[in-house]
Amino acid sequence: MSGKFNSIDLLLVIIFMLPIVLGFVNKFNSYDSKQEVYGFEKNIILLIAGITCLFWADRGTVINQVMDALRKNSVLASFADSFPKLFFFLVFFIVLAILYYTLKLIVYAVNNVVIFPLLDGVDSFSRRRCSLLGSVLGALFSIPKSIIYIIIVCFVLSFMPFKIGNLSVSDSNIYNMVQKKAIDPIKNSSIVSQLPRLLNNSLKIKVVNEDNNSHSQNSDDAVPGNGRNVIVYYNGVTLDQGIKSNDEINSKAAQITAGKSDSRSKALAIYKWIGSNITYDDNKASSVLSGQSVKNSGAIPAFNEKKGICFDYACLFVAMCRSQGLKVRVITGEGFNGYQWVSHAWNQVYLPEAGEWINVDPTFAVAGNYFDNKNFYRDHKQKQVAGQW
Structure with a gap:
């Protein structure tokens, strides 16, 4: 790892700072913040629902139970026997959709009771004070977005032979720090290690x-x-x-x-x-x-x-x-x-x-x-x- 700040470090700093600068310029407002918070929550909900359904499929629990229940219908049983792959995917995505929309409804209710009123209060407070406070709050509320962006970028770079001149991503101090502090713990976590591993075509x-x-x-x-x-x-x-x-x-x-x-x-x-x-x-x-x-x-x-x-x-x-x-x-x-x-x-x-x-x-x-x-x-x-x- 290089001990000096280099071009790749500069690129990562720009990516990190861009949302913060835009938040400062556009100032804090509750409408945009609500949209961003809810959009982020929906992505997390989809991820949770997807991982949950993979576990259910891998452990032979909910997905298989739904498939067995549907196969009690003679028409669906015939369809399942003729198109097992398609039947599995249809059941999987039906269960995924039900779980996703159920979780989304719960989160939306919590937002309306707790999160959205809090954002409205912050917006009202900043407007009563001064324009600079709105800019500072806009920048502060953009920090989580910046952190997510930089983690995503570094995660993508870890799979690519990215270079600027003679420098590779491994020469970046910032990239190595994010890799060590954020990406590696996720990759090595007990949750990821237990994700389903599908059977491979392993008999020759x-x-x-x-x-x-x-x-x-x-x-x-x-x-x-x-x-x-x-x-x-x-x-x-x-x-x-x-x-x-x-x-x-x-x-x-x-x-x-x-x-x-x-x-x-x-x-x-x-x-x-x-x-x-x-x-x-x-x-x-x-x-x-x-x-x-x-x-x-x-x-x-x-x-x-x-x-x-x-x-x-x-x-x-x-x-x-x-x-x-x-x-x-x-x-x-x-x-x-x-x-x-x-x-x-x-x-x-x-x-x-x-x-x-x-x-x-x-x-x-x-x-x-x-x-x-x-x-x-x-x-x-x-x-x-x-x-x-």
Whole structure:
């Protein structure tokens, strides 16, 4: 960081001072102040409503509940099955609009009772005093706007290779101060860190023909045991390698299922533990999506590192279930991540008590109940059983 005031610092000072100067020139008046306050409040309300709806969608609560309620109508259910993406977006924005206008109505009522009368009082007081007081108040009331402008500008600059001559934004003392004091705390806050992370297109399947060494990527006919002399790789490993277990995994599975007597309760306990203790690895998913080779795929890396992508979740579920004598499968297909269908892997576990296989998706566990969910195929499309044990 440069120790001297430079051209980029000067530009940021001008951006900061401009609203204050305009406020001084135009003087304080309650009408304009009301418009600015209410406009700012509406932007904040929209942001709050949007984040809230994202949390609701991610946690499988209000958005999913509204979708389930609407699907009770046969016409809407047919529409949802035919156009799941469009149906999700329509419900999302309906809930968003209801929440936004409800909050806006509450804020408008508070403004009329508290904020607007206060601004009218300040306006009346400044007019009775002197013109200079109106200018000073106009400048003071513009400071919050200036602060917001400078934060927005610095935030945008953080994503751009902005330069003036040989200077970059990182040479600006003001930019670095705003970055450290305002932008970094927001980026690193617990709220931002908990914002939903959508499932990425993170399952790559390669079929290698041992006869002629040819191979294909993401082949729909990559079915193990289909009579051809092939080896199938999932994110760089075979299924046998992916589901490989160890003493630590087996011990943890035994601990998780202690006291459980039936297959459903054992499988449910394993599902809940994986969903609560393994986090989605966005960096690994991005590497797979970009075609890069990934290492450490499967149950053991996911258990040791406490993170992974869908294939890793599915493999760990298999490893834990097998150690407890449960029959289990890996299923490959597609999952709907909120805006598009992407390649995905999940599980099925056999319940001898009921004589049926049920769907289990530990990757989706953070978004709601995906253990034997009756609406499972609302956001899943099964292509094949990749493996069964």
